[in-house]
Amino acid sequence: MVIEAEGLTKMYPNQRGIRDVGFQVRRGDIYGFLGPNGAGKTTVMKIMVNLCRADRGKVRLFGCDIAADYEKAMRRVGVLIERPEAYNDFSAYRNLEMVLRYYPELRKSRIDEALELVGLGGFKHEKVGRYSLGMKQRLGLASALLSKPELLILDEPTNGLDIEGMVDMRELIVRLAREEQMTFFISSHLIHEMELICNRVGMIYNGKLVREGLMSELVSEQHPTLEHYFVALAREERRERAHVRL
Structure with a gap:
């Protein structure tokens, strides 16, 4: 179970x-x-x-x-509860880079994989502060998916x-x-x-x-x-x- x-x-x-x-x-x-x-x-x-x-x-x-x-x-376990948190002055890619530090067994290429999965691959270098609420929700999901x-x-x-x-x-x-x-x-x-x-x-x-x-x-x-x-x-x-x- x-x-x-x-x-x-x-x-x-x-x-x-x-x-x-x-x-x-x-x-x-x-x-x-x-x-x-x-x-x-x-x-x-x-x-x-x-x-x-x-x-x-x-x-x-x-x-x-x-x-x-x-x-x-x-x-x-991956988790996304309530409002996803992120650093607005950093890009989506940079935000996930910081999350990746908790998973030393993962390769850096996993960041691109997670962002592509949620449809943010084309916006990965844009600052999160410019994201819509929906885009921030997608970034939160990418973070939850990062560890597979x-x-x-x-x-x-x-x-x-x-x-x-x-x-x-x-x-x-x-x-x-x-x-x-x-x-x-x-x-x-x-x-x-x-x-x-x-x-x-x-x-x-x-x-x-x-x-x-x-x-x-x-x-x-x-x-x-x-x-x-x-x-x-x-x-x-x-x-x-x-x-x-x-």
């Missing part, structure tokens, strides 16, 4: 957070982690890579506990991309999963985008994982699209919460 999350709970002073979230991701999965803004997606992902400590629960990546053995757990990870954890990877950029991102993810046997864990609130590429999904709402399963199981005659299914689940959750308050 590539990812195993068990009983993840993290509550903030405002009483928002996540409660008892658990799921598994298998090798080769493109796993969509879906939910509205504020549902808890980023909190779960930060716990997964030890940027945030859970109140309870545990995460294992490739069988290694992320809290107990961080370096071993993260050795084969076996697992890529992406938080809203299509954020800031135009329609063509979204299509390019989808095609890249599908190609890497197919040709490189890369596993993806992708959060998004854009359900239609995820429906086009994911084979498995987990749906989070108000900090609670309300459904998990194969895409083929969730989309049916009763729920012809994933969006239709999620809206039905959300309405059911709201009714249950209203009944509890009564």
Whole structure:
């Protein structure tokens, strides 16, 4: 198993957070982690890579506990969470040169490979400060891909991309999963985008994982699209919460 999350709970002073979230991701999965803004997606992902400590629960990546053995757990993982950071006064190439220092086993040619993969090869010597939001998102993905990870954890990877950029991102993810046997864990609130590429999904709402399963199981005659299914689940959750308050 590539990812195993068990009983993840993290509550903030405002009483928002996540409660008892658990799921598994298998090798080769493109796993969509879906939910509205504020549902808890980023909190779960930060716990997964030890940027945030859970109140309870545990995460294992490739069988290694992320809290107990961080370096071993993260050795084969690429991450892009929230806004990608870069030095605006440096070029994309120079930014990736600095990242490459953490991977002495990689050749410098890997920088060009990563930039070409995300469509920035022709802009590699341009200062990042001149980049659009979408271009910065692509650079963040190139940085996550630099080490040739076996697992890529992406938080809203299509954020800031135009329609063509979204299509390019989808095609890249599908190609890497197919040709490189890369596993993806992708959060998004854009359900239609995820429906086009994911084979498995987990749906989070108000900090609670309300459904998990194969895409083929969730989309049916009763729920012809994933969006239709999620809206039905959300309405059911709201009714249950209203009944509890009564």
